[in-house]
Amino acid sequence: MLKERELPLSALRAFAVAARSDSLSAAAEELGVTHGAVSKQVRLLEDWLGQQVFTREGRSVALTPYGSVLAEQLSQSFRNIEAACQYVRRRRSKAVLAVEAPSTFAMYFLMPRLKRFEKANPDLAVWISTRMTGQTPDVSSHDLLITRGGGDKIGGHSKASTLLLEEHLTPVCSLDLVQERTIEKPEDLLAFPLITSATRPGHWEAWLKKAGMRDHLFEGGHRFDHMFVAMHAVREGFGSIVAPKEFFPGKPEWRLVCPFPELVVKGEKYFAQPTSRADPRYLGRFLDWLRDEIRS
Structure with missing residues (x-):
């Protein structure tokens, strides 16, 4: 060759x-x-x-x-x-910050908010790449890695990580589903299919236990390989799923609601891990904005 x-x-x-x-x-x-x-x-x-x-x-x-x-x-x-x-x-007058993030975080948290950042920072473009669960982070091609689960240093080219948020897991369903039948107590959710994803096992069991339903038996239902795929079924009104409430309700057109927002179980933590190629000026500006979005 x-x-x-x-x-x-x-x-x-x-x-x-x-x-x-x-x-x-x-x-x-x-x-x-x-x-x-x-x-x-x-x-x-x-x-x-x-x-x-x-x-x-x-x-x-x-x-x-x-x-x-x-x-x-x-x-x-x-x-x-x-x-x-x-x-x-x-693009000489516009810098680029390359960010890699887990697919669900990118699609349901970052992307709906990103236009606000770019409008406030016209000199900085943020390029988002997604990473599926289990994939190795691409350290060499990005300025910032957002990881779910471990806050350990990734490879030899990443710097110290900082905590962004901790998931608070609660059922999420479509507004159409809620309007179809009154949901007043956690047991009412059992009238609809409980949707699960292979990458987030045990979420429903943990939440049902927290809600006082310890003996619910899972039979059938919709099961998808990844959370962001399962969320499409939720948006179509096929059932509810336990997901991070920090990501929802999101865009108004999604018509998603959390019927019991205060009844939560803790999930994984998300960390921001800059790489050695990141320009501190642009990185700091983006991280400050990201923290503000999380707090709000």
């Missing part, structure tokens, strides 16, 4: 320009070099490839079949590079 340092980049650039030009002279003019310099780069490329990319007839040249394939791919590649460079140049 070729390595980047082995690619004859100057020769490839000269060939790409020559391939779309009427002649090597026109390519030389565009590149600001001599006709001989372009011709030399093309010969170097052909020697490196072991294939001709041009056929020569007098002073004119034409692409060979291999040359056409290479020219087409290079043209697309250089357009992609140019677009990426233009994008980065346009």
Whole structure:
């Protein structure tokens, strides 16, 4: 497999320009070099490839079949590079903070609030990546890791972690479900399916025990692999789930409610873990905002 340092980049650039030009002279003019310099780069490329990319007839040249394939791919590649460079140049006045967070936290806590942060901080863009339960945090690609469960240092590139919040778990259901039947006491929830997720086992059992229902037998019901998937079923009115009340009611259009917000059991803790690549100025601003959102 070729390595980047082995690619004859100057020769490839000269060939790409020559391939779309009427002649090597026109390519030389565009590149600001001599006709001989372009011709030399093309010969170097052909020697490196072991294939001709041009056929020569007098002073004119034409692409060979291999040359056409290479020219087409290079043209697309250089357009992609140019677009990426233009994008980065346009964002010169805006810094980027890359944040990785557990999927449910990102979707139900961060994303609904993020526009408020960006509106108040027009010079700073926050890019969110999600991490599924069990996945190893990507330390090298992010400025901040939000973790659920352990507050230990992750890898050799992360700094000391700080506690963000502790989950307070309580049933969550759709407003339509509540309007369908009056829910006045915890037992009333048993009239609807109890939705669970494989990544958060034992939540219903713990809450039902706290509510004084120790002997409820789970039979059937909707069970999903991840919490954020299960929440879609909750929003559709298929039942209720025990989830962190800090994430809800969230957006008004979700129409989600916590019928017993004061009847909770404690769940896992969330930690913020900066990495060594984070700029303290932007990181501090985002963490201050995040703590304010959690307090409110």
